[in-house]
Amino acid sequence: MRPIEFILIFYAGPPTLPVVGNLHVFPKTGIHIQYDKWLKEYGPVVSVQMGGRPLILLGTATAVSDLLEKRGAIYSSRWSTFFSHCGGGNNIALRPNDDGWRRQRKIYHVRLNAKLSNNYLPYQTFETSKLLFDLLESPSGFRKHFERFTISIGCTIAFGRRIDSFESPLMKALMELFHRSLQASKHYQLFDFFGLTRYIVHRIPERFSSVKAEIEDMWRGQYNLWDQMVATAKKQIADGKFYPSFTRDMLTQSAGSPKGELTPREIAANAGDAWMAATDTQSNSLLSFIKAMVLYPEAQERARREIDTKIAADKLPGWEDRLELPYMRGCMEETLRWAPTTLTGGPMPHMLTKDDYYMGYRLPAGAGVVNCVWTVNNDPERFSNPREFDPLRFEETGTAIEGFSVINDYSRRPHVTFGAGRRICPGSHVAERTVFIAMCRLLWAFEFHPKLDAKGKPIPIDRDAFEPGLVAGPAPFDCIIKPRNQEKARKIRDMWKKAQESLDEDGNYTEEFFLKNWTADKGPMVKQE
Numbered sequence: 404m405r406p407i408e409f410i411l412i413f414y415a416g417p418p419t420l421p422v423v424g425n426l427h428v429f430p431k432t433g434i435h436i437q438y439d440k441w442l443k444e445y446g447p448v449v450s451v452q453m454g455g456r457p458l459i460l461l462g463t464a465t466a467v468s469d470l471l472e473k474r475g476a477i478y479s480s481r482w483s484t485f486f487s488h489c490g491g492g493n494n495i496a497l498r499p500n501d502d503g504w505r506r507q508r509k510i511y512h513v514r515l516n517a518k519l520s521n522n523y524l525p526y527q528t529f530e531t532s533k534l535l536f537d538l539l540e541s542p543s544g545f546r547k548h549f550e551r552f553t554i555s556i557g558c559t560i561a562f563g564r565r566i567d568s569f570e571s572p573l574m575k576a577l578m579e580l581f582h583r584s585l586q587a588s589k590h591y592q593l594f595d596f597f598g599l600t601r602y603i604v605h606r607i608p609e610r611f612s613s614v615k616a617e618i619e620d621m622w623r624g625q626y627n628l629w630d631q632m633v634a635t636a637k638k639q640i641a642d643g644k645f646y647p648s649f650t651r652d653m654l655t656q657s658a659g660s661p662k663g664e665l666t667p668r669e670i671a672a673n674a675g676d677a678w679m680a681a682t683d684t685q686s687n688s689l690l691s692f693i694k695a696m697v698l699y700p701e702a703q704e705r706a707r708r709e710i711d712t713k714i715a716a717d718k719l720p721g722w723e724d725r726l727e728l729p730y731m732r733g734c735m736e737e738t739l740r741w742a743p744t745t746l747t748g749g750p751m752p753h754m755l756t757k758d759d760y761y762m763g764y765r766l767p768a769g770a771g772v773v774n775c776v777w778t779v780n781n782d783p784e785r786f787s788n789p790r791e792f793d794p795l796r797f798e799e800t801g802t803a804i805e806g807f808s809v810i811n812d813y814s815r816r817p818h819v820t821f822g823a824g825r826r827i828c829p830g831s832h833v834a835e836r837t838v839f840i841a842m843c844r845l846l847w848a849f850e851f852h853p854k855l856d857a858k859g860k861p862i863p864i865d866r867d868a869f870e871p872g873l874v875a876g877p878a879p880f881d882c883i884i885k886p887r888n889q890e891k892a893r894k895i896r897d898m899w900k901k902a903q904e905s906l907d908e909d910g911n912y913t914e915e916f917f918l919k920n921w922t923a924d925k926g927p928m929v930k931q932e
């Protein structure tokens with residue numbers, strides 16, 4: 404990093420102060436709005452200074468593609484931070500693009516690609532029975548129901564373990580981890596913006612630093628949990644039991660792999676990180692969908708009409724019906740564009756590893772590079788009236804393509820919510836399946852309306868209000884969720900009653916459930932003799 408050279412040569416950005424750079428004008432919340440203002444004022448590529456660290460903001464799909472994708476070889480690392488260093492640095496989303504990252508990422512591509520993500524459809528489909536039942540029984544708790552829904556799907560995909568209730572010890576353990584990691588990442592990042600404090604703090608022994616002790620303790624708690632889950636998966640394999648999961652794949656596939664075997668810690672981290680990455684991202688997207696349905700009743704009606712006319716009366720819509728449901732496909736892409744959970748591009752900026760030139764500017768090695776999703780997704784050049792929820796804005800032939808959200812041709816991409824380049828979300832195929840199935844079934848089952856105040860007037864909902872965090876979500880809002888009719892309510896109850904026959908006394912799937920449902924890919928999922 405060469406701050407003086409940086410300031411002289413790359414000057415498209417707000418004025419800086421000595422030492423702090425632009426840190427003093429960084430808002431505590433609504434960073435995406437501040438980035439958006441800077442991008443509108445200074446151009447599609449903006450430089451800001453986070454203390455001693457330069458940060459480059461990208462505000463158009465072209466800039467994101469030109470740099471993060473076409474020059475991905477030098478735009479795919481991550482900053483070294485105190486938070487990511489502690490705990491051994493095995494978190495795939497936070498670590499630099501080293502050998503370990505490549506090995507970890509490889510197995511995501513091999514096991515969670517578009518084709519093999521179909522393996523997990525039985526979990527995603529099953530969990531909708533519980534989601535619909537929970538919403539029927541206690542509609543006002545809808546936030547919690549969505550959280551349980553995605554946490555359970557994530558845990559089953561990652562470890563082969565279902566989570567039946569918000570009160571389950573596993574659910575509580577994960578919620579505590581979320582809380583602790585959010586606090587840790589929020590409170591201690593200031594050290595990272597200054598070379599000297601970073602150098603000192605990274606070297607202080609844990610026993611002399613309460614900050615370090617707290618973060619290390621958080622990571623230890625995390626790995627204890629992941630290790631226990633991996634140990635269970637190992638035992639299941641040893642006992643010849645068939646509980647398919649990403650962990651099982653890593654244990655059976657990475658061993659002896661010519662592309663590089665994952666260490667036990669990397670396996671645990673990969674599975675645990677998939678679990679965490681699969682939770683708020685998906686549940687918050689579903690919450691935003693409900694918000695959109697309440698705010699745009701004509702879109703709600705039209706989507707429901709499509710489901711009613713295209714899907715047989717005795718069937719619930721599913722992933723297999725997506726080609727019949729173009730408007731619903733539009734609803735999914737539009738929700739991800741309109742209310743991205745990754746407003747500023749994900750958990751951490753990419754990092755540039757070599758000096759580079761773009762649009763006449765020199766971008767220095769070591770700079771963080773942000774895909775400003777909020778700005779790119781709302782670019783009026785690409786999307787007319789971008790803050791209006793309009794599922795018809797995408798070409799039907801495009802949304803029919805599996806993985807359209809991450810299609811190579813960026814000019815056709817409906818949004819950049821899954822990131823870009825070599826760090827692009829490797830769980831996007833799983834995510835699309837979860838949210839599409841849930842969205843269709845929610846509309847099959849329920850109506851969504853604004854809540855009324857004491858005078859019978861709809862309580863207003865702020866369309867653009869977000870709750871900040873590592874993963875953003877819509878700010879709390881109220882709504883009325885009611886079954887479309889008594890017949891639907893009866894079907895939901897019957898469905899959940901029947902579904903429970905596939906669960907054991909702990910609320911996990913029986914082995915028979917897996918054996919019956921696993922047809923898509925035999926591979927390592929074939930029962931071990």
Ligand code: HEM
Pocket residue numbers: 495496497508515676677678680681682684685688744745748749750751752753774820821822823824825826827828829830831833834
């Ligand atoms: C709607 C749901 C989701 C959204 C919007 C989302 C979005 C993102 C974004 C923006 C990134 C950062 C990309 C970048 O740095 O350019 C990311 C990274 C990641 N996501 Fe997702 N994600 C979702 C669901 C999932 C799921 C279901 C999984 C796992 C099954 C997953 C696993 C990961 C992992 C492991 C990374 C880190 C990749 C790396 O740094 O190499 N995500 N995701």
